[in-house]
Amino acid sequence: MTSPNQTKNAKLLWMIIAGISIIVVLFFAIQWFLAQKNQQPSTNSDQPIAEETIASPDEVSSAASEITTMTESEAAVPIQLVQESLIKEPLPTNDSLAKEEIAKLDDIHHQLKDQQKDLKQQHEDLDALLKLKEEQIKLLEAQIAAESKT
Known part of the structure; x- marks a missing residue:
């Protein structure tokens, strides 16, 4: 029996x-509501912000991926990192915008700039690794030649 x-x-x-x-x-529910609220564009200003004036994260990441995948043959051809329309458009008249x-x-x-520093550092590291590998190959060739003589 239960008491x-x-x-x-x-x-x-x-x-x-x-x-x-x-x-x-x-x-x-509150976290979801706040996330949805932050994703909506603000309509507090008198002038709406044109979508072309702000570089989206996709544009930034695509520009960054273009920089990282550039080879030496492509180095002669300049890569356009910023759209021409972005450069030619005037800045918003509202000071806060x-x-x-x-x-x-x-x-x-x-x-x-940080990415450029990283790429230069990677390039220097790669050059150093190539030199070390070349030295290692020379040493191995010398070792093979010495073993084949004996």
Whole structure:
């Protein structure tokens, strides 16, 4: 037989589980709502931002992948990193939009400079590895020649 104390404990346990479940569901709902709110473009300004004026992350990543996959034969051909329309368009007249645009472009510029440093470092490392491999091959050839003479 179950005592009244055990039934009260079971009910209390189920209420605690239900309460925690509701809190977890509310937490995820709020996170989802905030994520959706952040993804929507803001309409606080008088002038809408043209999509061509802001480099999307896809454009930045495609430009970065073009830089990293460039070979020496392609080095003679200049790669267009920025669209011509982006260069020719005037900056927004609203100061806050202009500052935001400049900050984004500065960020892209810093990312490209960092990537250029990384690529130069990788190139130097590759040259050093090639020299070491050439020395290793010469040593192995000398060792093979010495073994074949004896």
